[in-house]
Amino acid sequence: MIRYITFLILFCIGGNASAQTLIDSIIAVVNEDAITRSELEDEFRIATVFLGTRPDAPPSAGEKRATLNTIINRKFVLQEAERRGIVVTERETQVAAKTAEISAKYASETAFQNALEQSELEKAAIEAWVYEQLIYDEFFRRIFFNAINSEEVARLAKSYYNANGSEFIVPPTVTFKSLLISIPKDGSEVEKQADEDLVRKLNERLQQNETFQAVREIYEKQLELRFEVATLEIDTPLGAIVTKLQVSERSTPLRLSEGYQIVERIRNNSAYQKTYEEVSEEITERIRQNLANEQFEAWLIRRKEEETWHILDDELAQEESEER
The missing domain is CATH 3.10.50.40 (Chitinase A; domain 3)
Known part of the structure; x- marks a missing residue:
């Protein structure tokens, strides 16, 4: 495959008369959606804000590849969600609530804003990322989690309890x-x-x-x-x-x-063992989640086999041939 690099030239106009030029390279394409290097870097910056601590060293090539794969998977989900018309109700309210959960990890709103500045992020970038995660979660819930057969889950849950009773012993x-x-x-x-x-x-x-x-x-x-x-x-x-x-x-x-x-x-x-009635909800939730994850992973594999996607950066593309 002939690899190529496409450049987006974005002009950022400052408060004075001079203009700054930012060149941002496209490192991957999923169908018609481009993924830029700054998008990959922002993913690490957002993770830093979530954790509240700065990493000791820059991300390794392996970490970059893994994170890029996460972004690619998310692109497939967002594209399919758009095709199916899946949206998040009360968008602004939900985004605000999730963003508040992040800022609550900090001592004050000022500390949160300082963390954003240190990571070179705008609050709008966090909100956009949060909204994509909400769409991702809603897609997973509707298409995979809710589609799992409840009778099959109940049968598996009872079998799991009988085989793993020691797991539910209260010390x-x-x-x-x-x-x-x-x-x-x-x-x-x-x-x-x-x-x-x-x-x-x-x-x-x-x-x-x-x-x-x-x-x-x-x-x-x-x-x-x-x-x-x-x-x-x-x-x-x-x-x-x-x-x-x-x-x-x-x-x-x-x-x-x-x-x-x-x-x-x-x-x-x-010490005593919890009854099945006490833990059935916990077990069924876990089994339903695992089955939904399996189906979701299979769906992603099919998407990557059937649809068009390329990693354009040679260093980040080292494992692409193994995935195909």
Whole structure:
């Protein structure tokens, strides 16, 4: 096959009288849709914004090939979705909600905007990518996930439960009362010492068998307190500490990064196996997803065999012949 490189010349006009010229090469074509090098680079930039951390090194050739293949697959899906008239209802609302989920990973909207600037991305690029993902997911749901035979899934789910019952065993746990005491880190040494003295007095009352409720009422205006009844697996660090206590015995204050925690053991809970009714929805969802994935992968293989697509960059095309 004769390989060729097509160039798009995009003129970006700045705020002054001068003009900048950006040359962006096309690295792949899926039917009539071009994939540019900047589109591939943006995929990595968007991933950086999602993860909230910058990579230690530039992407390798293998990572570039894998990511380009992801973009090619998405092109096939978007093209077929358009042919079938598949759209996302309430587009702006859904895109805004998904974009908000991404920005929520950051401490503030300003931090999110800074991450976009560092990655040389506009918020519109994130929103466009999110919309394509919504179309992708909607296409998969309608064409593959919803098409799986429910009776077949139910039969497979029951068989899976019978053959893998140990997977659904709940390990031993311990249930306990917990009182969290927050100590402000930005307080003065005098304030911190005063809080430490209050914690000591609070603990003395608890060790004298005063109730958590009574102690909270005494100290809640002087200390930030949070009470709860919790259950943890016994092989967790805190679970192991609670398990060593006698029933109704209270621990001494346990040091935490945010302050202290005092716990009281209520009971130990033996391991048990969940019933099929408890886990049937989880199993059927997993099986339906796996079957849909298999059909989707088969569909992609057929698309690549039947339709026209080329990778035009020699380095990125090394594995193309293996896929065909």
